[in-house]
Amino acid sequence: MTSAAPHPVLDVRNLVKLYGEGEAQVRALRGVNLTVERGDYLAIMGSSGSGKSTLMNILGCLDIPTSGRYLLDGVDVSRLDDRQLALVRNRRIGFVFQAFNLIPRTSAVANVELPLAYAGMKGPERRRRALAALATVGLADRADHEPNQLSGGQQQRVAVARALVTAPALVLADEPTGNLDTRSTDDVLAVLDRLNRSGRTIVLITHEDDVAQHAKRLIRLVDGQIVHDEILRRDTDTAVLA
Numbered sequence: 001m002t003s004a005a006p007h008p009v010l011d012v013r014n015l016v017k018l019y020g021e022g023e024a025q026v027r028a029l030r031g032v033n034l035t036v037e038r039g040d041y042l043a044i045m046g047s048s049g050s051g052k053s054t055l056m057n058i059l060g061c062l063d064i065p066t067s068g069r070y071l072l073d074g075v076d077v078s079r080l081d082d083r084q085l086a087l088v089r090n091r092r093i094g095f096v097f098q099a100f101n102l103i104p105r106t107s108a109v110a111n112v113e114l115p116l117a118y119a120g121m122k123g124p125e126r127r128r129r130a131l132a133a134l135a136t137v138g139l140a141d142r143a144d145h146e147p148n149q150l151s152g153g154q155q156q157r158v159a160v161a162r163a164l165v166t167a168p169a170l171v172l173a174d175e176p177t178g179n180l181d182t183r184s185t186d187d188v189l190a191v192l193d194r195l196n197r198s199g200r201t202i203v204l205i206t207h208e209d210d211v212a213q214h215a216k217r218l219i220r221l222v223d224g225q226i227v228h229d230e231i232l233r234r235d236t237d238t239a240v241l242a
Contacts, residue, residue: 007074009169009201010036010059015068017054017224028054029065030224036170036203041196043204043212043232046221055221056205060093060172061085073169090118094163094171098178100155102147102162108134109143112162119166133161137191153184160191164200171195174205189214 017029029051036042046052057063058070061077070077073092080088089095102111112130121129134143137157147155156176163171173192177185193214196202206212213232220228 006038007071008035008037009040009073010034010203011069011071012059013069013071015055015058015065015070017051017058017063018066028224029058031068032221032224032226034219034226036201038169038201039196039199041192041202041204041214041216043206043215043218044221045206045209045212045218047207049223050221051224052205052221054224056172056174059170059203060095060174061089090115091166092169094166094168096156096159096163096171096173096176098175100147100152100159100179102155102158104147107144107146108139108150108158108161111147111158112165115162115166129165130161133165134158136164136195137161151184152180153187156180156184156188157191160188160195164195169201171200171202172205173202175207176204177206177208177211185211 012032012034015029015032016027019026019028032051032055044052044055054063058065061072064078072088075088075092077085077088103114109127109130112133113126116126116129131140131143134140137160139154139157139161142150142154147158150158176192177188180188189211192202192204202215204211204215212218216231216233218228218230218232219226
């Protein structure tokens with residue numbers, strides 16, 4: 001008996017998001033359909049007002065669609081209540097934000113431990129996994145450093161470690177290099193590239209073409225719709241159009 005094929009990490013079906021009412025109503029998303037398979041590396045691009053931020057918020061379970069379905073790792077999140085959504089955000093999604101969002105005057109390892117603490121994991125195992133995550137992003141020797149003792153690139157790599165520590169189905173990176181200089185940008189993107197090669201599923205929201213080129217697949221949003229969906233490279237680094 002053959003086993004069923006694994007479900008996609010993201011399965012978005014006819015997603016619509018409306019804001020406001022009557023003549024002031026804005027259609028932020030207009031029937032978006034998107035599937036992201038396990039191990040994919042997707043970049044989402046779009047100008048201001050394209051619906052990029054709205055889509056990111058829905059994918060991150062920070063907002064809910066007006067209509068349509070969104071399945072995350074096989075779970076229909078539209079059917080979840082607030083408590084269940086919070087659990088999904090904690091356990092199935094690893095967030096990396098432009099602003100790092102690290103707690104000041106708190107060590108790197110303690111920052112990385114936070115999602116595990118919220119999940120109720122006991123201290124020794126929490127610390128072990130946080131140190132392993134820091135080692136993954138090349139910061140094992142900075143575990144005891146506080147954010148103000150780290151460069152911008154190092155702070156963002158701590159944020160990546162925090163995103164990884166729960167072993168999420170999806171790493172959602174929202175403009176992760178937006179506050180970084182060129183060298184730090186290269187360091188953070190190298191970490192994301194390495195994570196994807198190891199099998200992590202990554203969705204990267206960016207407005208920079210050179211950042212998007214690190215992904216395997218690129219979609220562009222215009223006026224709440226996907227107007228371009230391109231395979232940039234496969235695992236063999238062969239670029240073809242979707």
